[in-house]
Amino acid sequence: MVLTLHNLRPHEGATRLESLFLRWFRKLTREAITLIDGVHAGLVAHYIPHGHYKDVYPATGPVSADSDVVAFVGAVRAYKGVDRLVQVFVNHPSNEFRLIVAGGVSDPRLGDEVRALGGHDERVELRLTSLTSNELSDIIDQCFLIVLPFREVLNSGTALLALSLGRPVLMPLGPGSAALQVEFGARWVRTYEGDLTGDVLIGQATQARDDIRRGLGELNWESREWDEIARRHAEVYYLAAGMVRER
Known part of the structure; x- marks a missing residue:
């Protein structure tokens, strides 16, 4: 099992059954992924950032200081x-x-x-x-x-x-x-x-x-491009399966 750490605990608490499942999942976890470098909740975790949404939602115009x-x-x-x-x-x-x-x-x-x-x-x-x-x-x-x-x-x-x-x-x-x-x-x-x-x-x-x-400057999305994120996720899953991925 590969566990992705989106948050350290459920946003609105967890039922007793959910808490039992979460503890069980942690015991089954072979590899973990964290979305924030250095935040790992006690697990040895691979840092892989969340991808951007530039191509998912309709484009917007440039931000304007004329807006209120x-x-x-x-x-x-x-x-x-x-x-x-x-x-x-x-x-x-x-x-x-x-x-x-x-x-x-x-x-x-x-x-x-x-x-x-x-x-x-x-x-x-x-x-x-x-x-x-x-x-x-x-x-x-x-x-x-x-x-x-x-x-x-x-x-x-x-x-x-x-x-x-x-x-x-x-x-x-x-x-x-x-x-x-x-x-x-x-x-x-x-x-x-x-x-x-x-x-x-x-x-x-x-x-x-x-x-x-x-001027806000340009945003650099290189580390959050989905192709790179997919490649890094695949490497973690290969590790969890005990396999070495051929390059």
């Missing part, structure tokens, strides 16, 4: 801190920016909470429904910054999606965001420490727009 939209996109779940994002945005007096929250909600109570927080504010647009690839790309195309205020996260596919479509991201500081920042630069991957506040959000958005005017 910051956005959260993706499934709305409790650990992602969307309620906190809407709350601090609504409570901040600045009228300089607009907020879009777009993505499906699996917990009706969370959806109701987010609507109660932001539904009355004309600066906030809530699209709490599952999105097609075209709809997702269209929303990202409108904004200049993607905000991902996760309460706890190691890897974020949404962050990679945003970067793949040419949009900088704002995330809490942690191993995953720190690694992305080293790879892509602090202008593309912005971080904050502690709880998200309105001043942090508006301040980071203002700085992000200034950076866009100065």
Whole structure:
């Protein structure tokens, strides 16, 4: 068995049965793959980064400092801190920016909470429904910054999606965001420490727009090209099977 470490533990906890299966899987694991170099959860793990999404979603236009939209996109779940994002945005007096929250909600109570927080504010647009690839790309195309205020996260596919479509991201500081920042630069991957506040959000958005005017620089995706990732995965699976792959 080959185990890929996406996160160190389930986002929303695990049932007793799930915990038993996870422990069993670890005992069966021959090789492990980590998506962040140095994060291995006690296993000897091969570092293979997650691939980009440049060819998966419809292309967006270049990021523009003329946009006033910051956005959260993706499934709305409790650990992602969307309620906190809407709350601090609504409570901040600045009228300089607009907020879009777009993505499906699996917990009706969370959806109701987010609507109660932001539904009355004309600066906030809530699209709490599952999105097609075209709809997702269209929303990202409108904004200049993607905000991902996760309460706890190691890897974020949404962050990679945003970067793949040419949009900088704002995330809490942690191993995953720190690694992305080293790879892509602090202008593309912005971080904050502690709880998200309105001043942090508006301040980071203002700085992000200034950076866009100065130029963000080009992103290098060489290590995240899918052909290279496939080759490295194949090598790990050959190791797990006790085979030596011919080159």
